[in-house]
Amino acid sequence: MAYFDNAATTFPKPDCVYQYMDEFYRKNGANVGRGRYGLVQSTEIMVKDTRTRVADLLHCPAKQVVFEPTATIALNIIIQGIIESGAVNIYISPFEHNAVTRVLHHYDESGKIKMYQLSVSTELQYDFQRIRYQFDSIRPDLVIVSHGSNVCGLVSPVEEIFALAKRYGAVTLADMAQTAGLVDCNVGLESFDFAVFAGHKTMYGPTGISGFVMNSDIKMPTVIFGGTGYDSANQDMPESLPERYEMGTLNIAGIAGLNAALRWIEERSVDWLWEREQENRERLLEILQGFDFVKIVGNYEGCKYVGIVSCLIEGISSDSAGGIFSQGGVAVRAGLQCAPLAHRFLGTYPVGTVRFSVSNFTCEDDFGILKNVLENIRDNL
Amino acid sequence: MAYFDNAATTFPKPDCVYQYMDEFYRKNGANVGRGRYGLVQSTEIMVKDTRTRVADLLHCPAKQVVFEPTATIALNIIIQGIIESGAVNIYISPFEHNAVTRVLHHYDESGKIKMYQLSVSTELQYDFQRIRYQFDSIRPDLVIVSHGSNVCGLVSPVEEIFALAKRYGAVTLADMAQTAGLVDCNVGLESFDFAVFAGHKTMYGPTGISGFVMNSDIKMPTVIFGGTGYDSANQDMPESLPERYEMGTLNIAGIAGLNAALRWIEERSVDWLWEREQENRERLLEILQGFDFVKIVGNYEGCKYVGIVSCLIEGISSDSAGGIFSQGGVAVRAGLQCAPLAHRFLGTYPVGTVRFSVSNFTCEDDFGILKNVLENIRDNL
Numbered sequence: 192m193a194y195f196d197n198a199a200t201t202f203p204k205p206d207c208v209y210q211y212m213d214e215f216y217r218k219n220g221a222n223v224g225r226g227r228y229g230l231v232q233s234t235e236i237m238v239k240d241t242r243t244r245v246a247d248l249l250h251c252p253a254k255q256v257v258f259e260p261t262a263t264i265a266l267n268i269i270i271q272g273i274i275e276s277g278a279v280n281i282y283i284s285p286f287e288h289n290a291v292t293r294v295l296h297h298y299d300e301s302g303k304i305k306m307y308q309l310s311v312s313t314e315l316q317y318d319f320q321r322i323r324y325q326f327d328s329i330r331p332d333l334v335i336v337s338h339g340s341n342v343c344g345l346v347s348p349v350e351e352i353f354a355l356a357k358r359y360g361a362v363t364l365a366d367m368a369q370t371a372g373l374v375d376c377n378v379g380l381e382s383f384d385f386a387v388f389a390g391h392k393t394m395y396g397p398t399g400i401s402g403f404v405m406n407s408d409i410k411m412p413t414v415i416f417g418g419t420g421y422d423s424a425n426q427d428m429p430e431s432l433p434e435r436y437e438m439g440t441l442n443i444a445g446i447a448g449l450n451a452a453l454r455w456i457e458e459r460s461v462d463w464l465w466e467r468e469q470e471n472r473e474r475l476l477e478i479l480q481g482f483d484f485v486k487i488v489g490n491y492e493g494c495k496y497v498g499i500v501s502c503l504i505e506g507i508s509s510d511s512a513g514g515i516f517s518q519g520g521v522a523v524r525a526g527l528q529c530a531p532l533a534h535r536f537l538g539t540y541p542v543g544t545v546r547f548s549v550s551n552f553t554c555e556d557d558f559g560i561l562k563n564v565l566e567n568i569r570d571n572l
Numbered sequence: 573m574a575y576f577d578n579a580a581t582t583f584p585k586p587d588c589v590y591q592y593m594d595e596f597y598r599k600n601g602a603n604v605g606r607g608r609y610g611l612v613q614s615t616e617i618m619v620k621d622t623r624t625r626v627a628d629l630l631h632c633p634a635k636q637v638v639f640e641p642t643a644t645i646a647l648n649i650i651i652q653g654i655i656e657s658g659a660v661n662i663y664i665s666p667f668e669h670n671a672v673t674r675v676l677h678h679y680d681e682s683g684k685i686k687m688y689q690l691s692v693s694t695e696l697q698y699d700f701q702r703i704r705y706q707f708d709s710i711r712p713d714l715v716i717v718s719h720g721s722n723v724c725g726l727v728s729p730v731e732e733i734f735a736l737a738k739r740y741g742a743v744t745l746a747d748m749a750q751t752a753g754l755v756d757c758n759v760g761l762e763s764f765d766f767a768v769f770a771g772h773k774t775m776y777g778p779t780g781i782s783g784f785v786m787n788s789d790i791k792m793p794t795v796i797f798g799g800t801g802y803d804s805a806n807q808d809m810p811e812s813l814p815e816r817y818e819m820g821t822l823n824i825a826g827i828a829g830l831n832a833a834l835r836w837i838e839e840r841s842v843d844w845l846w847e848r849e850q851e852n853r854e855r856l857l858e859i860l861q862g863f864d865f866v867k868i869v870g871n872y873e874g875c876k877y878v879g880i881v882s883c884l885i886e887g888i889s890s891d892s893a894g895g896i897f898s899q900g901g902v903a904v905r906a907g908l909q910c911a912p913l914a915h916r917f918l919g920t921y922p923v924g925t926v927r928f929s930v931s932n933f934t935c936e937d938d939f940g941i942l943k944n945v946l947e948n949i950r951d952n953l
Contacts, residue, residue, distance in 0.1 A: 192610055199603035200821065202611070212825070213594040216778065221903070222580035227894055228903035229573055230583070260641030260780060263798035263820030289804060290820065293797035296807040391821065397597065399641060399780035399823030414795075416674035417644035418910030423670060424922055426677040426912075439644030439671065440581065440772065442780030444593070444825070513608055522602070522609035529799030531807075541805055 193560035195475075196522045198341050198369060198499050198548035200391045200398060204452065211451035212397060216444040223420070223441050234443055241446050242433075244453040248394075248461070249371065249378035249386060251404050257433040258402040258441060262368045262389040263290040264415075265403040268436055269385050270294045270335070272411035273362050274304055278332035282307045282325070282361075284347055285536035286340035289529045291366060305329075309336070309352065311536070314491045315345050322355060331361035338376065338386075339369030339393075342533040342546065343489030344472070344499030346374055353382035362409070368392055368401075369497055372453075373468060375461045384409055390445065393497070395551075396452040400445030407432055464551055471549035472498040474558055479547070482565050484572060488544050489537045498553075501528075501537075501544035506572065509543045516545065519564035523547055574941035576856075577903045579722050579750060579880050579929035581772045581779060585833065592832035593778060597825040604801070604822050615824055622827050623814075625834040629775075629842070630752065630759035630767060632785050638814040639783040639822055643749045643770040644671040645796075646784040649817055650766050651675045651716070653792035654743050655685055659713035663688045663706070663737075665728055666917035667721035670910045672747060686710070690717070690733065692917070695872045696726050698733060712742035719757065719767075720750030720774075723914040723927065724870030725853070725880030727755055734763035743790070749773055749782075750878055753834075754849060756842045765790055771826065774878070776932075777833040781826030788813055845932055852930035853879040855939055860928070863946050865953060869925050870918045879934075882909075882918075882925035887953065890924045897926065900945035904928055 194202050215237065221230035223238055242256040259265040271294060274281075281295060281304050298304040307329065310321035334356040336349045353363040364385040370376065371388035372395065378386045387403045390396035413428040417438030422429040429435055456464065475498070479485045484505040490496070504512040513525025526543040527534050534540035547561075575583050596618065602611035604619055623637040640646040652675060655662075662676060662685050679685040688710065691702035715737040717730045734744040745766040751757065752769035753776065759767045768784045771777035794809040798819030803810040810816055837845065856879070860866045865886040871877070885893040894906025907924040908915050915921035928942075 194602075194611070196602065196609070200601065200824075202601040203598070204601065209594055209598050213590055217584070217590050220581065220583040220585065220779075221575075221577065222779075227906070228577070228898040229901075230575070230903060260645070260823065261798075261820035264641070264645070264796060267796045267798065288799060289807075290798040293799075293807055293809060293819075297794075297797055389821075397823075397825045398601075398603075398821055399826050413678075415645060415648045416678055417642075417648065417671035418669060418674075420910060423908035423910045424912045426670075426674055428674060438674075439642035440770075440779055442641065442823070442826070443581075444778045444829075445780050445823070448825075517609040520610075522611060525608075527804035529801060529804045531805045 192520050192522055193557035194522045195547040195549065195557065195561065196524050197550035198392070198546065199524055201393065201395050201550045203552055204395050204397065205455045207455055208395060208397065208448045208451045212444050212448035215447035220443065223443065237450055238441065238446055241450040241453065244450065244457070245388065246404065248453060248456065249376065249404055251379035253379065254404045255407045255432045256402060256404050257436045258400065258446065260399055260401065260442060262387050262401040265387045265401055266290045266366065267294055268414055269364055269387070269403060271414040273333050274298050275412045275414065278304065278362065280305050280307065280329050280331055281333045281335065282309050282331045284309050284336045285311050286337040286342065286345060286347065286530065286533045287335060288337060288341055288366065291335055292532050315489060315494050317348055317352060319351065319355065326355065326359045331356055331359050333364065334361045335364045335366065337366045339374065339497040340533055341369050341499065342528050342530050342544065343501050343537060344496035345489060346370065346495040346497060350377065350380060350382070357382045369499065372456050372461060373464055373497060375465065378404055390449045394449065394452055395455060396449035397445050399442045400449045467551050468498045468549065471553045472496060472500065475500055475547055475549055478558055478562050478565065482569055484569065485565070488539055498549035499546060501546045503539065503544055504568065509545050512545045515568060516564055519567060521561050521564050573901050573903055574938035575903045576928040576930065576938065576942065577905050578931035579773070579927065580905055582774065582776050582931045584933055585776050585778065586836040588836055589776060589778065589829045589832045593825050593829035596828035601824065604824065618831055619822065619827055622831040622834065625831065625838070626769065627785065629834060629837065630757065630785055632760035634760065635785045636788045636813045637783060637785050638817045639781065639827065641780055641782065641823060643768050643782040646768045646782055647671045647747065648675055649795055650745055650768070650784060652795040654714050655679050656793045656795065659685065659743065661686050661688065661710050661712055662714045662716065663690050663712045665690050665717045666692050667718040667723065667726060667728065667911065667914045668716065669718060669722055669747065672716055673913050696870060696875050698729055700732065700736065703736065707736065707740045712737055712740050714745065715742045716745045716747065718747045720755065720878040721914055722750050722880065723909050723911050723925065724882050724918060725877035726870060727751065727876040727878060730757065731761060731763070738763045750880065753837050753842060754845055754878060756846065759785055771830045775830065775833055776836060777830035778826050780823045781830050848932050849879040849930065852934045853877060853881065856881055856928055856930055859939055859943050859946065863950055865950065866946070869920055879930035880927060882927045884920065884925060885949065890926050893926045896949060897945055900948060902942050902945050
């Protein structure tokens, strides 16, 4: 199996991730914040160390790292919380995932918010002049940007967008599910209020551990309630961070895996991983572009991309093409990839695309298998 | 370390849990429902198999198993969903955890619901005559019962309570965080609408995987929104189960661990595990009762208990006592155990108790260490 579905979850993980997750959880399986004995302490030290490593990775030591089981839950906590705080005018990039748009749609339906799309050219350039005009006309309360599109891989200029949004007093939220650990980004900048990460994607950790970093000054109501192993008599969620948003039992095994993954990234550096990903993306593009029935979607000069490439296969629906690749031993993701808005913008709605995504572990064998399947498709056209 | 904090999370897990989690995740790390290739299929088969095993364990093959990262999130999805559906009069047992009461408190504060406590005698007997009177006076919309108290271990007669609640047309919810896999309970009965399980407690699975079973006929709005790898064009959450409530990436490593844990339980049987837990509880009580400064809380004849025993140490605050046990190498949980309501009912609020909880793996060595620490406390009184 040549695995080109790393945007869904990176696979395989570095060996140290599997190893440490198993080793740590076997030895230290206790529940954090819920006792004072040795096992709890060793687990708490590991969790705290993981928080520090996440903050270091994103250059935001002064911000609060909050763990959640999934990026989806992290996005719900933030978006619902900020809307419950009174945000009405919400701007999003054209590339948002359903984890963002379905939350917004719920509030949009009830008339509680108004949604606007940031102005981006057909060649995927953010049009700052028009965005300024948009913000002048209707002041943004919340600006959400998918840092790396899970459909076409576009890296959005989130620093510039947020710097502008801050001049209008908006709260800012970067969805870094496809970029944390891969694209070097200074989340420590004051213009970043929230940044969501997915532990099991570009961070090479296991499933079940994700989260967000936040500007600790922001006051936001909670939308999920529960025990925090702390301040138990209080029937309101505690004010203290991260407990306020970290209800229930933390995924200890998952955090251990993420800890090992972060150490693995540190040993290599984000820049090195980025370079390697670019090489793999170039190789992927080279192969795909060698077949004239493959039409690459949303790939323009002057744009920056993570290792995600979407394409159409001429004469074959994306869904059928997905099946053909799969039968040929190439793991891809066909369809709308949970991001219908992005496909509307790219002109591939409702058929969707066939998406290929690489990781640090994509190798020449994988590319060879992909090339074979493409040659077979060509020969059978 | 003698581990008596199994109510927080069972530790250790059966060896097969660690082993299968590692082995499966190394080989099959793909994201369920998000592609059609081989790795996804093998993962889907394992996830489906785990659903079947959960349903079998709880005797409810006709009900829907929904995975969530934590029991807290499961409880939020259900309680918030049922309240958003219009439930106003909500009855709870006196033993509910903050994962229930903090959710209710949020709606109670805004005047959206009214909360009532089911009538239970000081000797922990549910008073069905008075409960009938309560239901006659104010009709229940939702009845929530903690099946096993995480403070004193009391097993509530949830079948009888729900049978009565159903005569008044209430929706019923059992919090089985301390009982699933340990107390044989027929969740297949029509009177059970929802039952929540915590994979990492009495089910011996890893952290990061829990969920609920539900009566599929119930229509309930969603409170967390996101991608489901399915019906992506739809900006509403899909109607189909379990996708409607299973947004975001499933914890594959965690589900694999739970799968192994369920097979381990099946090989032994719930009844066998219950017997073994009762033996360990008896041994624990015998030791604690050998010291007259130990006052056991909420332990009455004619009641049924899981292996959780709470006590007060005369002359020492629960918090300090927790520290002494910890220093002596005995892992316990001191304080309110995230269940202040239960402590109010038991008369141990706000000081809380020292809680000891056993598992299938608690052994004579553990009891020996506990006995030593108690002797040291006695000698220093």
